[in-house]
Amino acid sequence: MINHFIRHNKFFAGVLAIVRVYIGYTWLTSGIGKLMGGGFDASGFLQGAIAGAGGDNPAVQGWWATFLEHVALPNAALFSNLVMIGEVLVGAALILGVFTNFAALMGIMMNFAFLFSGTVSVNAQMVLLTTFLIVAGFNAGRYGLDRWIIPFMDRKFIKKRWPP
Incomplete structure (x- = not known):
């Protein structure tokens, strides 16, 4: 019943x-701030997240720290660009309401990545709202x-090919 109401x-x-x-405005302003601020270097953030995996009460899970250390940190320039561009694209798509579900899914994935890395900020609130x-x-x-786009x-595409 509630699902029918929401949908x-x-x-x-x-x-x-x-x-x-x-949510789109939050993503867009964050991405534009990184782009206009002379670029964004995620290596310091990644190193801080990796360091957060140690100690008695780690803020970052070991499996995530391993991923960050062996995949993200060596490719910090790529991940920095992906974050900047991803934030701008997700923000613009959500504001315009174009491919909304896909944009929301990509946004929630970025939020979870930030949360896994030990950042709190507005990410938990954005996860909750994006779930809706x-x-x-x-x-x-x-x-x-x-x-207009989905119909x-x-x-044009779905009804011509499905069912196969």
């Missing part, structure tokens, strides 16, 4: 649009560009 109610779609724009966007499905983008894609 189909037009009033709740308006609430979701406000939530979507808020993902659960709402199409309704989260009803008052955005998804209103177009459905007619």
